[in-house]
Structures are given as C-alpha cells and as structure tokens.
Amino acid sequence: MVKKVIGKFEVEYLQVLDEEGNADEALMPKLTGRQIKELYENMILVRTFDDKAFSMQRQGRIGSYLQVKGQEAAQVGSVYALQDKDWLFPMYRSSGALLARKQPMHLLYLYWGGDERGLKSPENVNNFPIAIPVGTQIPHAVGAAWASNLLGKKEVSLVFFGEGATSKADFHTAMNFAGVYQVPCILVCENNQWAISVPRKIQTHSETIAQKGIAYGVKGIQVDGNDIFAVYKAVKEAVDDARAGKGPALIECMTYRIGDHSTSDDAKKYRGEKEVEEWAKKDPVLRLERYMKKKKLLDEAYKKKVLENAKETVEKEVKKYEEYPAPDREDIFKYTFAEMPQQLKEQFEEFKNG
Amino acid sequence: MVSMNNVEAVRSALDQALKSDKSVVVLGEDVGVNGGVFRATDGLQKKYGKDRVIDTPLSEEGIVGMAIGLAVTGVKPVAEIQFSGFLPAAFDQIFSHAARIRSRSRGRFTCPMVIRAPAGGGIRALELHCEMPEALFAHIPGIKVVCPSTPYDTKGLLLAAIKDPDPVIFLEPMRIYRAVKQDVPEKEYTIPLGKANVIKEGTDITIITWGSMVKYTLDAVAGLDDVDAEVIDLRTIYPFDTEAIIKSVGKTGRAVVVHEAPKTSGFGAEIVATINEKALDSLDAPVLRVTGYDTALPFARLEMQFIPSKERIIKAINEVMDY
Numbered sequence: 156m157v158k159k160v161i162g163k164f165e166v167e168y169l170q171v172l173d174e175e176g177n178a179d180e181a182l183m184p185k186l187t188g189r190q191i192k193e194l195y196e197n198m199i200l201v202r203t204f205d206d207k208a209f210s211m212q213r214q215g216r217i218g219s220y221l222q223v224k225g226q227e228a229a230q231v232g233s234v235y236a237l238q239d240k241d242w243l244f245p246m247y248r249s250s251g252a253l254l255a256r257k258q259p260m261h262l263l264y265l266y267w268g269g270d271e272r273g274l275k276s277p278e279n280v281n282n283f284p285i286a287i288p289v290g291t292q293i294p295h296a297v298g299a300a301w302a303s304n305l306l307g308k309k310e311v312s313l314v315f316f317g318e319g320a321t322s323k324a325d326f327h328t329a330m331n332f333a334g335v336y337q338v339p340c341i342l343v344c345e346n347n348q349w350a351i352s353v354p355r356k357i358q359t360h361s362e363t364i365a366q367k368g369i370a371y372g373v374k375g376i377q378v379d380g381n382d383i384f385a386v387y388k389a390v391k392e393a394v395d396d397a398r399a400g401k402g403p404a405l406i407e408c409m410t411y412r413i414g415d416h417s418t419s420d421d422a423k424k425y426r427g428e429k430e431v432e433e434w435a436k437k438d439p440v441l442r443l444e445r446y447m448k449k450k451k452l453l454d455e456a457y458k459k460k461v462l463e464n465a466k467e468t469v470e471k472e473v474k475k476y477e478e479y480p481a482p483d484r485e486d487i488f489k490y491t492f493a494e495m496p497q498q499l500k501e502q503f504e505e506f507k508n509g
Numbered sequence: 510m511v512s513m514n515n516v517e518a519v520r521s522a523l524d525q526a527l528k529s530d531k532s533v534v535v536l537g538e539d540v541g542v543n544g545g546v547f548r549a550t551d552g553l554q555k556k557y558g559k560d561r562v563i564d565t566p567l568s569e570e571g572i573v574g575m576a577i578g579l580a581v582t583g584v585k586p587v588a589e590i591q592f593s594g595f596l597p598a599a600f601d602q603i604f605s606h607a608a609r610i611r612s613r614s615r616g617r618f619t620c621p622m623v624i625r626a627p628a629g630g631g632i633r634a635l636e637l638h639c640e641m642p643e644a645l646f647a648h649i650p651g652i653k654v655v656c657p658s659t660p661y662d663t664k665g666l667l668l669a670a671i672k673d674p675d676p677v678i679f680l681e682p683m684r685i686y687r688a689v690k691q692d693v694p695e696k697e698y699t700i701p702l703g704k705a706n707v708i709k710e711g712t713d714i715t716i717i718t719w720g721s722m723v724k725y726t727l728d729a730v731a732g733l734d735d736v737d738a739e740v741i742d743l744r745t746i747y748p749f750d751t752e753a754i755i756k757s758v759g760k761t762g763r764a765v766v767v768h769e770a771p772k773t774s775g776f777g778a779e780i781v782a783t784i785n786e787k788a789l790d791s792l793d794a795p796v797l798r799v800t801g802y803d804t805a806l807p808f809a810r811l812e813m814q815f816i817p818s819k820e821r822i823i824k825a826i827n828e829v830m831d832y
Contacts, residue, residue: 242582275615283581284613288605294571295606298578305534305560305584312578325601328571335566490612491651493619493674496703496748 166366168377171384174437176445184388188452194235194383195447196461198227198440201251203465204260207473208250208267212418216477217267223251225381225413228439229345230315231255232386233406236394237313242281244296244314248345248412249285252315258282260469264476271490272482281310290320293329293342300340300403301332311397313341313390318407319350321367322358330405334372339397341390342373342405345380347412348434352425368405380408381439411437510692515685518660518693519549519625522667523587525697527557530585533671536563537572537589537625546591547627547686573599573624577607580622580676587671593628593680594637600645607676608651623670623677628656629721629769630816631684633809639683640806641720641770646678647747647779653702654746656680658723660691662744665700673702682721689724705750707757711739714826715757717780718767719743722817726767729822736830746776754780755788762793763829767817772800794832797825 171182186194205223212220223230230251234243243256250263257280266273266285276282283299286292296314303310320326321344333340344364348355361367368375374393378385386408393404411434415422422431447453488495488503495503513521526533535550541564544551554562565572569590576586590596596603603624610620630639647654655670655677657663663681670677709727713736718726723742730738739757743749758764764784766777777798784796799817807815 271613272615274613275617278617283618284610286606288601291574291601291605294574294602295578295581298575298580299582300578301575302579302582302584305579306532306582310582324568324570325574328566328568329574331566331568332571332575486615490616492611492653496653497751498748 164366164369166363166375166377169385169389170379170382171388172382172442172446174442176442176449178384178446182388184384184391186384186387188450191447191452194231194387195443195453197231197255198383198443199461200465200468201227201231201254202440203462203469204254204263205250207469208264209414209418211264211473217264218269219418220267221248221417222414223248225411225434225438226345226347227251228383228386228443229343229380229408229410232383233313233315233343233390235387236391237311239280240310242283242296242299242310242312244283244286244292244299244312246286246292246315246317248317249315253282256280256282260472261475261479264473265479268476270482290316290323290325292316293320293325294332296342297329297333297338297340297403300338300397301336303339304336309398311339311341311394313343313394315343315345317350318344318346318348318355318358318364319353321364330367330371330373333403337402340403341393341397342403343390344405344407345410346407347410349412349416349422349426351416351420363407365405365407373403373405375405375407377407377409380410381437381442383439383443511695512690513660513693514687514690515657515660515663515681516547516549516687518663519667519681520551520553521693521695522664522671523550523553524556526587526668526671527553527561529697532583532585533587534561534563534579534584535587535589536565536576538565538567538591540564540589545589547683550589569595569598570602573602573607576622576624577602577610577620580620581610581618585621585671587623587625590624590626592634592638593626593642594640596626596642603646603652603676603678604649608649611675612651619674620676621674623667623679625679625681627683627686628680629682629684630806630812631721633812634683636806636808639812641680641768641801643680643746644770644774644776647776651675653677653748654680655702655744656682656720656746657744658682658685658720658742659689660693662700662706662742664693665698666702666744668697669699669702672699677702680720684721685724700744702745703748703750704744705753706742706744707739707753708742709738709740711737711761713737713761714763714765714829715739715741715754715761716765716767716826717741717743717754719746720769722767722769725817725819726822729819730826732819733823733826736826738826749780751783751787754784758784758788759791762791764796765799765822765825765829766796767799767822769801769816771803772798773803775800794829797829799825
C-alpha cells in the first residue's frame with residue numbers, strides 16, 4: 156500500500172501598487188508616463204460615464220443599469236493588454252471594458268436605453284454583444300480562441316465574468332475545454348465579493364477562485380483587482396503567453412462592487428456600510444492618483460482638466476444618444492435570419508400593414 | 510450513385526463538406542477515433558485529422574458553447590450531440606445565444622453552425638436517449654430545424670444545413686438509420702431547407718409527417734385499398750413548406766398530421782392552425798393528429814405503445830375519410 160503526496164500546488168497573488176499609491180518598482184509593468192496617464196484618463200471616463208448612467212436611470216432616461224463603480228481598474232487594465240483584432244466577450248457589468256475598447260459611449264447608453272443597435276461592435280474591433288445570462292459567454296470566448304488556433308491566427312480572446320459565474324457549469328466546461336485544447340483565452344474573473352445578495356463565501360468553499368485553474372490545467376493567479384498595474388501586468392503576460400501558443404490563463408481580480416447589484420437592487424438589505432467604507436479606501440482611481448502625484452504625473456490642474464474633459468465627453472455622448480434617430484420598427488424582422496423564411500415574411504407583411 | 514442508408518448518407522455529407530470547405534470541423538463526443546456511436550463519422554478523423562474531426566470532453570453545453578465561439582470567428586462547426594435526449598443540457602446556449610447572435614449584434618456577427626443529433630424512439634434504447642424535440646427548437650426564433658427521412662434527403666439537407674448562414678438543428682431519426690437504402694449521388698448536392706417532398710402522390714387525403722414516421726406512414730397507407738393518400742414528408746420543420754401543405758390539402762380536402770412527439774403544443778398543432786388559416790374552405794373534414802402522448806416517453810418495453818402505430822394512422826385516416 157502506498158500513500159503519498161502526488162501533487163502540490165501554489166497560488167500566486169500579485170499586487171504592484173499598495174493602497175497608499177506606492178509601487179513595487181521590481182514588479183512594475185513596462186508603462187510610459189503617457190500610458191499611465193491614458194489608463195488614468197480611461198478610468199475617469201468610465202467612472203464619469205457610470206455615474207451619469209446611474210443618475211439617468213433614476214431620471215428615467217435609460218432603463219435598468221448595472222454599475223461598474225469600484226471595478227474600473229480590473230476592466231480598463233485588462234483590455235489595455237489587447238489588440239483590436241483580439242476578441243472581447245463582455246458581460247452586463249463590462250461597460251468600462253467596452254468603453255476602453257472603442258465601443259462608442261452613446262451606443263452604450265443606447266443599449267441601456269433598450270435598443271439593440273447599442274450592442275453592435277464597431278467594425279475595427281471585435282467586441283461581442285454583452286452576455287446577460289450569467290457565465291454563458293465563457294464557452295464562447297474559449298471557442299473563439301480555439302478558432303484562432305484552428306485557423307492559424309494570432310488572435311486572443313478575453314472574457315469577463317463575476318465570481319458568481321464560477322458556480323455555473325459554463326465556467327467549468329469552458330475552463331476544461333480551454334485546458335484540453337490549450338487555447339489563447341484569458342479568463343478574467345472580477346471577484347467583486349457579491350453576486351446580488353450572495354457573498355463570495357457562499358459561492359465556493361475554495362480559498363481562491365484562481366486555484367480553480369489548477370484542476371483544469373490552466374494557469375491561475377489572483378491579483379489585487381483595484382491595482383491597475385497588477386491587473387495590467389498579469390493580463391499582459393497572459394496575453395503575450397497566449398499569443399505565443401502557451402495556452403490559457405485564469406486571472407482572479409480581487410475587487411468590490413461599490414454600488415448596488417443593479418438599479419433595481421438595494422444592497423443595504425444584505426451588507427453593512429462599514430464593509431463598503433473599508434473597500435472604498437482601496438479605490439482604484441484614488442490609488443492611481445496617489446501614485447501619479449508621487450511620480451509627478453498628476454497635479455491639481457491636470458486632474459481638474461481630466462475630470463472636465465470626461466464630463467464634457469459624457470455630456471456630448473448623452474446628447475448624441477438622446478438625439479439618436481429612433482429605431483426603425485421594421486428592424487425587428489431584419490436580423491433573425493440572413494434571409495426571412497416564408498413564415499416570417501408573412502408576419503412581416505402583416506406587421507407592416509398593421 | 511452509391512446505395513447507402515441514412516447513417517451512411519450522413520457520413521457521406523460530412524466527408525463532402527470536410528473535403529470542399531476547409532473551414533468545416535466536426536466535433537463531439539466520440540466522433541473522432543471511435544467514429545461516433547452510430548458510426549456516422551467513421552473514418553473521417555483518419556482522413557481529415559484530429560483538428561478537423563475533434564473528440565471533445567463530455568459536455569453538451571460545452572460542445573455547443575464552443576461551437577458558437579468557433580462559428581462567430583470563422584470556423585464552420587458541425588457539432589454532434591450523441592443523442593437528442595442530451596440536447597436539453599445545451600438548451601441555454603442554443604436559446605440564449607446561437608439563436609440571437611445575428612439579432613443582438615445587428616448583423617455584425619453571425620452563427621452559422623449545425624447541431625446534429627440522433628433522435629426519436631423505436632430502437633429500444635435507454636431512457637432519455639430517444640425524444641423527438643423538434644417542436645422545442647422550432648419555437649426558438651433564429652433556429653432552423655431539419656428532420657430527414659431518406660438517405661438522398663439526409664445527404665442533401667445536411668449539406669444545405671452546413672452551407673446555411675444561420676444555426677440549424679439537424680435531427681436524425683435513429684429508428685431508420687439503417688432501415689432504408691437508396692441510391693445517392695457521390696458528388697455534392699443540396700436540397701433547399703424549407704421545402705417539403707410529396708413522397709407519395711394521392712387524391713383523397715393528405716398525410717403530413719416527417720422523420721421516421723414517413724416510413725411507417727407509407728407502410729400504413731400502402732395497405733389501404735380504398736383510400737388514395739398523398740404523403741408529404743415535411744423534411745424541414747422550421748421554416749416549413751406552407752405552400753406544399755396548402756396545395757395538397759386544396760386537392761384532397763382532408764388531412765392528418767403524424768408525429769412522434771407529444772400531442773399538446775407539438776408541431777402538428779402548428780400545421781393544423783396553418784391549414785385552418787389558409788385552407789379552411791378546402792376542408793371536408795377536421796384535420797386529425799396522430800402523435801405521441803403528453804407523457805414521458807415510456808422505456809423500451811412500452812415505447813411502441815406511445816409511438817404512432819400503423820393501426821393508429823389507419824384509424825385516423827378512416828375517421829377523416831368517414832366524416
């Protein structure tokens with residue numbers, strides 16, 4: 156009889172920037188001052204967009220909305236590592252990622268205003284439509300990455316999902332396929348601690364989400380998701396590896412949903428204010444500002460200018476959304492099939508005349 | 510021309526598609542080395558390699574989810590779900606995504622893929638292997654549903670499904686996989702989706718059916734001396750050939766629909782409603798349905814009590830004729 160340890164595993168955690176804005180220079184990813192400013196400006200734009208979307212929902216100017224607030228670094232930092240030809244598979248809380256990936260802002264407002272046209276990806280970039288069911292987009296990302304291998308392309312897929320999605324079969328089957336076929340897919344879990352009212356500890360008894368990669372032969376790492384440098388570094392390395400044929404990666408971003416789950420939710424019912432206050436201190440924007448101040452990349456005048464520019468852009472885009480031509484009612488019938496089958500043609504005629 | 514049965518016709522179509530279109534891949538459980546549990550993909554991996562005839566992990570939602578990702582980015586997947594009874598595991602991916610990618614992306618992305626599944630009862634298989642789910646999928650806007658009955662149609666329809674720009678569920682009746690042989694062209698040809706086939710002409714009554722029920726309906730009407738029945742093999746469930754049905758009912762004035770699936774909300778109801786909407790004046794009698802029952806499909810020992818029998822088909826025909 157033999158009883159012995161046949162496997163030992165380690166899970167890495169990465170933080171580059173601490174809460175006070177001090178960076179570990181040895182771990183710092185290669186970024187120029189200009190690039191750091193770009194990341195900062197993108198995060199401010201996302202937050203300004205997000206706050207505006209929230210208030211517009213309250214005013215009845217868009218429908219239900221799911222806030223990004225608190226998760227800007229995880230989203231902006233991740234997509235900063237992608238090229239335009241790569242594939243992004245967003246979920247309902249990925250507005251920040253989409254904005255940072257050239258999805259026109261007015262189209263995002265249009266989507267949240269209940270208009271399919273807002274989901275259409277610009278031609279120069281591959282942004283898949285936002286997934287509404289939880290976790291169902293993860294297999295698509297792995298499939299797209301698999302296609303990249305089969306077609307001999309060098310395109311990488313990146314998919315966002317929350318820690319709640321890791322309880323679903325789609326996550327596990329996608330991780331399994333990703334491992335078996337070693338596809339160039341980056342699976343980014345934004346662990347924001349809450350799936351509506353269910354805390355992280357009820358989703359899984361695992362200590363981390365990152366370690367779930369081990370079981371599937373997929374590299375896993377946990378990063379401080381409110382540290383944009385850590386997120387970017389981990390995703391960039393994973394993207395470079397994937398493009399070089401070294402397979403998939405699971406990246407768990409430890410972050411926090413500062414807002415309610417959605418505009419229809421009230422998080423006060425299930426979580427304490429103190430917890431929110433503690434996480435607010437780890438705010439990704441605040442942290443980057445502290446760093447940039449120390450590095451003389453940010454002063455009050457620059458900060459003011461960035462905020463003003465963001466506000467101006469958002470106002471312009473809101474106007475564009477609100478003045479956007481109304482959808483053509485006949486569009487309902489146009490996109491179900493490449494060509495309308497007989498049954499649909501008949502219904503279309505009835506609809507046109509009705 | 511080569512004489513082949515239905516499962517050989519499936520294989521011939523896949524072989525043809527893999528040969529002529531480099532973007533086609535076949536994927537599923539046991540489709541590679543093993544050649545599929547019904548041998549539908551036998552020899553194809555050897556011929557086209559492991560990257561084109563792919564053995565996957567055992568996960569129906571995974572296979573269909575992957576196929577969506579593949580289809581959107583330029584690969585043409587033909588996914589096999591081993592038995593139609595396992596399709597429900599992939600239902601979310603089909604309903605929530607495959608069906609509406611074109612619509613949700615306003616045409617920027619499309620999902621041209623085929624999901625093949627052996628379907629239907631009558632082979633004494635294990636429970637949950639033998640359902641006929643055509644109505645479930647026909648009810649999803651954005652999905653086409655095909656169910657062939659002859660080797661010639663199987664090959665032509667499968668090749669058409671593979672060329673189709675939208676997702677197609679291709680249900681292959683297991684009971685007649687090897688029950689009929691027919692001369693089938695070796696070369697590539699297609700049969701347009703949405704077109705029915707008048708498989709037997711007649712003047713007295715129209716029988717509309719599909720899948721394995723075509724064969725058993727033909728057997729039933731062959732025994733009728735005094736009724737000249739016209740049998741329509743619908744072939745494609747959605748979109749279905751309204752014109753062929755109406756034309757035939759216009760001629761005969763009487764109709765019966767035969768299908769294996771449960772009666773309530775079965776696809777027969779759609780056909781009866783269509784006849785009512787478009788050909789009520791032609792009717793000399795109410796349209797009857799011969800179907801399975803609103804119960805779970807019984808296990809092997811009682812399944813033939815559920816699946817429409819020759820006797821039940823004849824009884825319905827006589828009832829309509831005597832009205």
